[in-house]
Structure formats: C-alpha cells, structure tokens
Amino acid sequence: MKILLCSMPDTVPQFSAKTWRAPNLAISSIAGNIQSHHEIALADLILKRKTLLSSIRDIIQDYQPDIVGLSAMTFQFNTAQRIADFIRSSQPNIKIAIGGYHATLMYEEIASSDKGKVFDYIIRGEGETTFREVLDAIEGKQRWENIPGLSYQDNGNFIHNIPRPLENLDTLPLPRRDVRIWNGYLFSGKALDMVETSRGCTMTCNFCSMNQMYGRTFRIYSFERVMLDLTNAKKAGAKYIAFADDNITLNVKRFESLCDAIVAAGHNDLCYIVQASTTGIASSPTLAQKMARAGIQIVFLGIENVSERNLKMMNKGNLLEKTKKAIEYLHNNNILIVGGMILGHPEDKEEDIAQNFEFFDKANIDFYGEQIITPYPKTGMRDILIKEGLVTNSYDYSKYNGFWANVKTKYLSSEDLQFLRWKYKRKYSTFFKTTPVFKTIFPGVNLLRIFILRPYYRIKNFISSLGKTEHDIFKRDMRKFIKTNNFFGPNFK
Known part of the structure; x- marks a missing residue:
C-alpha cells in the first residue's frame, strides 16, 4: 500500500x-x-x-x-x-x-x-x-x-478496542527521515531535526496532559540507540537537534551521562535544544557544565510562575530558590534560557502578571515563553477552573495553544489577560535589549540586531503608532495573530 x-x-x-x-x-x-x-x-x-x-x-x-x-x-x-x-x-x-x-x-x-x-x-x-x-x-x-x-x-x-500497553522502546527502529517529501526544516536559519532519548514524566503537574498519554511513567532509550539516531539526523543534514523528551532532567545522573556520551561519540559538533525543569538543573552543579560541553545551547526552562500560591495550585511546590539557582548554573555556562511562564491563575491581578515579567527581566532571561493557562481536556486544572466558573472558552480548541486567553481570573476578564500579557511582553521584550549570554553565543547576530534590525523596528513601530492609543496597537497586533493559522478562507467548505 x-x-x-x-x-x-x-x-x-x-x-x-x-x-x-x-x-x-x-x-x-x-x-x-x-x-x-x-x-x-x-x-x-x-x-x-x-x-x-x-x-x-x-x-x-x-x-x-x-x-x-x-x-x-x-x-x-x-x-x-x-x-x-x-x-x-x-x-x-x-x-x-x-x-x-x-x-x-x-x-x-x-x-x-x-x-x-x-x-x-x-x-x-x-x-x-x-x-x-x-x-x-x-x-x-x-x-x-x-x-x-x-x-x-x-x-x-x-x-x-481496549487500550494498548506502552511501547517497549528497546524494540522501536529508528525514525524514517529519508521518506520526507519536502525540505526546509530550520531553526534560526540552520537545519533542524528532532530526536528523543526518553518518553513520559512521573510528575503530577495538573495543567499537563502528559499523564493521560503515557501515565506516570518514564521510559528511556539506550545511549547506543540515541547515538545512532543522532548519526542518522546528521546524515539528513541537521545542524540543530531539539530533544523531544517530556522531562529529560527527571533522571539527572542519566542526563549527565547522556551529555558525556554525546561528547564521546563526537556529536557535540551539533547544537542542541532541550526542555528542562528548574529542579533538575538546580540539583547538580556539574550538569550545566556537561550540557555546555555536549553542545546544548538553548534550554526551555519550566519556571512556570514566581508566585508560591500559583505554584502550589499547579502541584509544582515552591520552586523560586531552585529557579534562581538553575538560571545561575545555565548562564554561568553560556546556555541561553527560554523561560516558561504560565499566567492567568484564579487569584491573579495585574500586579501578579507584572511580577512575573519583572522577575524574568531582572534574571536576564534570554527569551520569554509566556503562556496563558489553558484548560486542556482531561486535565486536573481544567476541572478546577470549570468548577470555579473561570473557563470562558470551553470548546473552541483551535485557541488552546497557550497564546489565547480561554479563562478569566477572579479579578481579570479574558480580555484583560490577553491585553496584560501583550503589554508586559512588549514592555520587557528581549528583542530591544541584549542579555550577556545572547551576546556571547550570537555575536554576529547581536551586531545585526543592534545596528540594523532594532533601529528599523523602532522607527517602524514609532511611525505605525502615531495617533494610536496602547489599546489601538494591541488590537492591531491581535488582528495579525488571529490570521496566524487561518489556512482555509471564508469560502472553504
């Protein structure tokens, strides 16, 4: 067939x-x-x-x-x-x-x-x-x-039919990259591919649907298999590898050994992107050093929120001190951080939204990965938010991507949340400043931003904002984002 x-x-x-x-x-x-x-x-x-x-x-x-x-x-x-x-x-x-x-x-x-x-x-x-x-x-x-x-x-x-037991990862052949029809996978202008070294997560975060997919399990591939997969990705032209692991820092000792194996196999000529927990990164002063030697350049760090109240609601515990230590370890090893931030919790007011962005700014987070909390199907968070009457969009799942406000808080409407996320992201945007690590990792790109892109966008934004209020600019930007995934047009049937 x-x-x-x-x-x-x-x-x-x-x-x-x-x-x-x-x-x-x-x-x-x-x-x-x-x-x-x-x-x-x-x-x-x-x-x-x-x-x-x-x-x-x-x-x-x-x-x-x-x-x-x-x-x-x-x-x-x-x-x-x-x-x-x-x-x-x-x-x-x-x-x-x-x-x-x-x-x-x-x-x-x-x-x-x-x-x-x-x-x-x-x-x-x-x-x-x-x-x-x-x-x-x-x-x-x-x-x-x-x-x-x-x-x-x-x-x-x-x-x-009955559910299928989880796959035995030891028996899975390598992914097929040779049967892709088109080319053009990239990150920041370089060829990008995906590799996984494990599947699943045993954490109990109630905003995540991972447990519904895999249960609270953590399964690993052998290092031999991972190295073969990296070799295969390199043959396909990859320069950047994004690890797709759900929680690669769940076993820190294994992650450290994986970094050593990458170096030993000569695969540290690639650049890597991973997502990681603050607890995992903060738990070992040597982990970030090994990550840097392996070629890991960017970490999506699950900071989530700086409010103890909100972290407790997400079943995350008090992570603030661990977050600060994780940021220190990564930045000391010239690893860029995409800070994961979740906003829009039931008790949030404007000052809570501002507090998170101010923390990211003072901590020199290199890129912001902010999201508005989303009531994903079958999650504990959805049940809580529905029970409290805070879900404003229950079934238009096309907006369930973390960008759009599908909830309200006890003090802020969905429209308020959407505006405040935009307002403080715009205020603290890292595009118009340079973190020390970004300057080190991307010196050529940084000069391009300073002398060409930033002046161009500052002038463009100034001209396009003449005679407009902050809310006018916000509405203009939202109209642009609404079109992001509009592929079909009004006449499609």
Whole structure:
C-alpha cells in the first residue's frame, strides 16, 4: 500500500514559522515501524503554510495514497478535521486515520460527533504498533477487534478496542527521515531535526496532559540507540537537534551521562535544544557544565510562575530558590534560557502578571515563553477552573495553544489577560535589549540586531503608532495573530 503521514501546519502565534520549522517526530517514528513492503511518504505541512490546500491537492494527486494518517495536537485538531474533509471530497475511497494527543484524550467525543465521521480510524496513545497493525488488518492479516489502541468505524459506528500497553522502546527502529517529501526544516536559519532519548514524566503537574498519554511513567532509550539516531539526523543534514523528551532532567545522573556520551561519540559538533525543569538543573552543579560541553545551547526552562500560591495550585511546590539557582548554573555556562511562564491563575491581578515579567527581566532571561493557562481536556486544572466558573472558552480548541486567553481570573476578564500579557511582553521584550549570554553565543547576530534590525523596528513601530492609543496597537497586533493559522478562507467548505 501507499501510506501518506501528515503533521499539521498550525503554529503557536508567538513562535514564528519563519524561524522555527520542526519536523514531526511522531510520524517519522511511525514510518520507521511500518513494514518494508509498503511505500511511505511524510508530509510536514508546516513547510507549506502559504500553499496548504494546493500542496495537499498536489500530493494526493501525485502520490495516490491508499491511507492518510494525520497527527494533531488539541489546537490543531480543527485543521486536521478540515484537511480530512478536503481529502475526502476529492478522493472518497482513501482511508483516513487521526492520531496524537487530542485523538487519544478525546476519542469518545470525536467518535460521537458528526465531524468525527470523516475519520475511518482513531489511533489512541503511541501509534507505532497500532498503525502497523491497522495496515495488517486492511490487508486481511489481522482482525480489527484484536488491535489494542484502535477505534474504528463499523457500519457507521465507532468500535473502541481496549487500550494498548506502552511501547517497549528497546524494540522501536529508528525514525524514517529519508521518506520526507519536502525540505526546509530550520531553526534560526540552520537545519533542524528532532530526536528523543526518553518518553513520559512521573510528575503530577495538573495543567499537563502528559499523564493521560503515557501515565506516570518514564521510559528511556539506550545511549547506543540515541547515538545512532543522532548519526542518522546528521546524515539528513541537521545542524540543530531539539530533544523531544517530556522531562529529560527527571533522571539527572542519566542526563549527565547522556551529555558525556554525546561528547564521546563526537556529536557535540551539533547544537542542541532541550526542555528542562528548574529542579533538575538546580540539583547538580556539574550538569550545566556537561550540557555546555555536549553542545546544548538553548534550554526551555519550566519556571512556570514566581508566585508560591500559583505554584502550589499547579502541584509544582515552591520552586523560586531552585529557579534562581538553575538560571545561575545555565548562564554561568553560556546556555541561553527560554523561560516558561504560565499566567492567568484564579487569584491573579495585574500586579501578579507584572511580577512575573519583572522577575524574568531582572534574571536576564534570554527569551520569554509566556503562556496563558489553558484548560486542556482531561486535565486536573481544567476541572478546577470549570468548577470555579473561570473557563470562558470551553470548546473552541483551535485557541488552546497557550497564546489565547480561554479563562478569566477572579479579578481579570479574558480580555484583560490577553491585553496584560501583550503589554508586559512588549514592555520587557528581549528583542530591544541584549542579555550577556545572547551576546556571547550570537555575536554576529547581536551586531545585526543592534545596528540594523532594532533601529528599523523602532522607527517602524514609532511611525505605525502615531495617533494610536496602547489599546489601538494591541488590537492591531491581535488582528495579525488571529490570521496566524487561518489556512482555509471564508469560502472553504
């Protein structure tokens, strides 16, 4: 059979697709586990945001797949459903499967809705084995009811099979990078790829849906397998590697050994991006040193919030002192920090929003990864916020990406939250200043910013702001962000 696997084009508005275009690791891993007699193609639609529908039409006509698999997160699901409709309208005989976080968490709701009928199969949980067995069933080699983790249509109704146990990572082949249709994955102008060294997290953060996907588990790949994957990514042209691990610092000793293994294998000629907890980074004075030697250049650090009250609500504990130590360790080793910040907790007032940005500013956080708390489906945080009457958008999941305010606080409306996030991000923007670490890591880029980009944008912003109030500028910016993931136009059906 011919199999086409697609990831969605939707991005979070504050992370521009011009500078961050990452391949989807899930579909690459599924491709690596498909039987060799099938023909496979991978289409990362983030590479075709400006020509989405025509690109899908062309690839369907040229490739003529027998089955299309779509992978989507919650905020991308609406796009996946509309793409499925688009494919179905011209090629009604193509089988269509949907997988990913949203399909796993919301399979019953999808199956019971009219819009969900466009999908033949719902792949729940990890998809490597389930999707392979779906192909076997299509070929008559497997019985549908015997495939764990699958929901499938039978006479117009979905049948939900039992859940599938978690994958044994020791048995998974490497992801397939050689079957990607398009090129153009990048970060900051350099070729980017994704690698994972572990899956899962045992933490109890109630704003995260990870436990619904993997349970409270932590599974690891062998270092030998990770080094082979890095070699494979380098052969595909990668210069930057983003580790997709859910919590790579959960086992700090292992992470330190992983850094040593990267150096020993000669893979520290790559630049790495990881996401990490403040607790993990702060727990070892040698970890950041080893990270720097391994080539880790950027860390998305889960600072989350500087309020003890809010951290307690998120089941995070009091992390402020650990956060300060983690920032010190990373910056002392010239590692850039993207600070994760979550705003919009039930008791938040404007001063609480300001307090977080002021902390990031004084701590010289290099980039801000601020989000407004989002009531993701099936999370404990959603239950709390709904019970308190603070969820203002319950079901338009296209806005569930951390950028848009889907909640209010006891003191601030959704509109207030959206405005205040914009106001303080604009006030403390790192684009118009240079942190010491940024100056060290990117001296050439820094000079470009100082002498060309900043003067240009300052003049442009000044001219465009003449005669406008702060709220006028805010509304203008929001209109621009609303268009970020508008691929279909008003006449699309």
